């Protein structure tokens with residue numbers, strides 16, 4: 435057994451672990467990074483990267499068949515599902531060097547390719563290595579949760595870990611779960627030529643503002659996706675190559691099944707008991723991302739049991755670098771300024787508090803302002819007029835913003851900056867934006883907040899009349 439001593443031992447080389455390793459090693463810390471499976475974790479191999487790559491192929495196919503009024507004749511796209519999967523593999527291969535063992539070894543990181551487990555409060559064993567560290571970072575991510583639905587053990591089913599390897603186009607894809615994974619994969623597959631049925635136990639896209647989620651749901655339905663809401667999958671069976679999902683409201687039969695019902699945090703290999711690290715579904719941590727029962731140990735990304743996004747894992751990594759590397763132990767992780775985007779067409783983006791949260795905190799002070807895509811010149815020019823922005827304002831500041839429409843994920847950035855920095859609506863309204871861009875939707879929403887104060891205000895009118903009368 436090789437004994438290694440280091441400053442920081444990171445378990446998991448996904449979005450979070452890699453970011454800590456890159457930051458800590460380049461600032462001079464002695465870092466060990468342990469990865470039991472693929473460098474790059476979920477996002478690169480089974481998550482963000484493959485899903486957005488498949489959606490890109492699907493978007494191209496859809497665009498060819500739906501040219502609108504632009505004067506370009508639509509054609510029936512010839513979709514080669516296997517070739518679309520080749521594109522997915524190629525994108526992963528192109529990005530992989532950034533997350534590679536060689537790159538991190540180049541930073542001076544000691545990379546160990548094995549599964550890690552704690553043996554006591556300050557020791558981890560991975561294969562033939564025993565690592566003692568001043569600080570440990572648990573960045574082990576999450577895996578698809580497959581609930582014990584009656585019959586599932588006898589049915590061939592896919593998750594995000596193997597759907598991207600499937601090379602024959604599903605004739606009819608059944609998807610259990612209408613969260614972001616389910617809805618993104620539903621649209622990717624309908625556009626690549628499959629039939630698709632989504633079975634959702636509650637409401638599809640339930641973490642988003644319903645008013646905006648409905649625009650996405652309606653768009654997917656218009657493209658032919660069957661979306662069943664409010665029906666839990668109760669029983670699953672397979673016969674003669676057909677899969678049937680039974681719910682209390684009916685049964686749905688297809689050729690393939692994708693399970694997209696949420697995630698379980700990867701803790702089982704870690705032996706957290708040996709490390710005296712408390713956990714429930716995720717590692718128990720406060721806003722300092724530190725275990726209250728073993729202060730050597732931090733948890734970040736999906737393992738920290740908060741929002742599960744790559745940019746959150748990266749943000750957590752920055753908190754750890756400040757705290758465990760630079761000694762700024764007061765560094766904390768916020769949640770109120772985290773944006774998220776579902777990459778359907780139209781995209782659905784959100785940052786900040788929900789309407790219920792703003793209403794509960796600010797009551798009657800809350801104002802809601804909106805602006806529609808069909809009033810934006812660029813959106814009209816491009817024939818992308820579906821969608822709107824909804825801004826929840828209190829005390830002159832944006833508290834929560836949702837956008838549904840083309841490039842909503844890009845537009846939300848301005849609001850993420852405003853909310854992160856406590857800026858007022860005037861910061862958006864005072865910004866000069868290039869014409870004609872979709873980002874003017876943001877400015878017009880801010881304008882909609884100020885226009886009643888300016889244009890429907892008797893005092894303003896009186897002042898203007900006086901100025902006009904007496905101004906030389």
Ligand SMILES: Cc1cc2nc3c(=O)[nH]c(=O)nc-3n(C[C@H](O)[C@H](O)[C@H](O)COP(=O)(O)OP(=O)(O)OC[C@H]3O[C@@H](n4cnc5c(N)ncnc54)[C@H](O)[C@@H]3O)c2cc1C
Nearest residue numbers: 446448449450470475476481550574575735736742743744
């Ligand atoms: C289909 C899909 C699409 C997604 N799309 C997006 C998106 O568009 N945008 C977005 O922001 N987020 C997206 N996500 C979420 C995003 O992928 C995760 O939030 C992110 O990968 C979490 O990063 P992490 O570092 O916490 O974990 P991961 O990236 O999962 O990395 C954890 C690593 O730890 C390793 N590991 C686990 N246990 C051990 C152990 N005991 N010893 C050693 N190694 C271990 C694992 O093998 C893995 O490599 C998507 C997720 C899925 C499933």
Ligand SMILES: NC(=O)c1ccc[n+]([C@@H]2O[C@H](COP(=O)([O-])OP(=O)(O)OC[C@H]3O[C@@H](n4cnc5c(N)ncnc54)[C@H](O)[C@@H]3O)[C@@H](O)[C@H]2O)c1
Nearest residue numbers: 611612613614615634635636666667694695696742775776
């Ligand atoms: N664009 C993105 O950023 C993106 C994309 C995909 C995934 N992700 C991340 O991955 C996480 C996991 O995504 P997800 O879509 O698997 O999970 P999710 O938890 O967001 O959604 C799962 C859905 O499945 C439903 N469900 C659960 N059991 C069911 C049953 N028996 N029958 C029918 N429906 C059932 C739930 O009601 C829920 O709506 C997301 O929350 C997000 O953090 C992000």
